[in-house]
Amino acid sequence: MHLRSINLGKPQPMQIGNRDTTTGIYKSPVETAQVFTLGLLGDHVDDQEHHGGPDQAVYVYSAEDYNWWMEQLGETLQPGTFGENLTFSSFGPEPVRIGDRFRMSTLLLEVSAPRIPCSTLATRMNDPEFVKKFRQAQRPGFYARVLEAGQIQRNQPIEKIAVPAHTATLMDVFSLWYHKTPEVARLRWILTAPLAERTRRVFADRLQSLEGP
Numbered sequence: 001m002h003l004r005s006i007n008l009g010k011p012q013p014m015q016i017g018n019r020d021t022t023t024g025i026y027k028s029p030v031e032t033a034q035v036f037t038l039g040l041l042g043d044h045v046d047d048q049e050h051h052g053g054p055d056q057a058v059y060v061y062s063a064e065d066y067n068w069w070m071e072q073l074g075e076t077l078q079p080g081t082f083g084e085n086l087t088f089s090s091f092g093p094e095p096v097r098i099g100d101r102f103r104m105s106t107l108l109l110e111v112s113a114p115r116i117p118c119s120t121l122a123t124r125m126n127d128p129e130f131v132k133k134f135r136q137a138q139r140p141g142f143y144a145r146v147l148e149a150g151q152i153q154r155n156q157p158i159e160k161i162a163v164p165a166h167t168a169t170l171m172d173v174f175s176l177w178y179h180k181t182p183e184v185a186r187l188r189w190i191l192t193a194p195l196a197e198r199t200r201r202v203f204a205d206r207l208q209s210l211e212g213p
Contacts, residue, residue, distance in 0.1 A: 001158040003104055004063045005087035006033045007080030011044045016119050025124045027080035032153045035107050037146050040085050054145055055112050055196035059084045060102075061141035062091050068139065082115075083124065084141055086152075092160050095169040096142055098193035101161040106150030112196035114140035114174040140174050143196055168193040176203070184210050 009024035024044030034041040038057055045052035061084035070077050079087035088102075100111045117134035127133070134140070168190050176182055176190055177199075187207040191200065 001092055001160065002089045003086060003152060003154060003156050003158055004089045005029050005079030006031070006040070006152060006154055007085055007087065008033065008040055008043045009080075009083065014120070014123055016123050023120055023124075025083035025120055027083060027085070029079060029154070032151065034149075034151050035146055036149045039146075043085060053197075056143040056198070057146045058086060058109060058144045059115060059141060060086045060088060060109070060144060062088045064090045065139040065141065069137070072137075081124075082121065082141065088158060094162065095171065097163050097165075097167045097169050098173060098195055099163040099167055101147070101163075102144070103159040103161065104150070104152050104156055106148060107146070107152050108148035108150070109144035110147050110194065111142045111170070112145050112194065113143045113199040114170045114177075115143060116140070116174075116177060135178065138171060138174065140170060142170055145196070173199065182206060182210075 006029060007027035008030055009027040011022045011024060012026050014021050014023040014025075027043075035058065037054055039045065039052060040058065061079075061082050063079070066077050066079065066081075066087070096111055098111055098113070102109045102111075117131040117140075119131065121134065122128055122130040173190060173193070173195070176186060184207065187203050187210070190203055191207065195203070
């Protein structure tokens with residue numbers, strides 16, 4: 001497993017429906033980057049209500065998932081197309097779990113949440129149906145918090161430090177996000193994982209609504 005690409009985005013204008021905004025989803029590769037608690041130095045995060053912050057400082061995708069998408073879409077996709085900061089060669093043979101850690105030299109990341117697709121991604125892909133396609137593909141990539149800041153460079157090796165197998169996987173969280181009638185026990189179990197605060201709040205609110213005051 002190695003770091004295939006490092007991707008930084010500068011603010012660019014975007015029109016989503018009738019709304020004019022700016023976005024950092026258009027990213028370009030760089031050879032090296034410094035990663036801090038709030039993300040990569042020089043990377044723009046526009047919608048800070050839903051993206052960024054210490055629990056979702058870095059977004060990671062894999063080259064294996066890109067290969068799948070290119071086969072499905074019949075076109076070449078460059079690393080960074082989905083707005084990820086880091087493109088791993090793969091995530092390894094085992095499922096990615098909330099709390100899994102990935103070390104690259106001095107940098108240490110911890111998986112905190114799957115990516116939930118939004119209209120920004122659909123606009124970036126020039127496909128209004130892409131949110132639905134991304135959800136159905138079940139290849140969300142992951143957000144991570146930065147436990148130890150560090151300097152990284154393209155092609156360096158990645159070490160995975162896995163949590164126990166009973167911990168919720170990315171796909172457990174991703175699937176439950178869309179579940180219209182989640183079980184109370186399932187929600188309680190998901191909330192034992194070290195989730196990103198935004199994701200935790202959503203599931204905690206659902207649990208409260210089911211359990212009552």
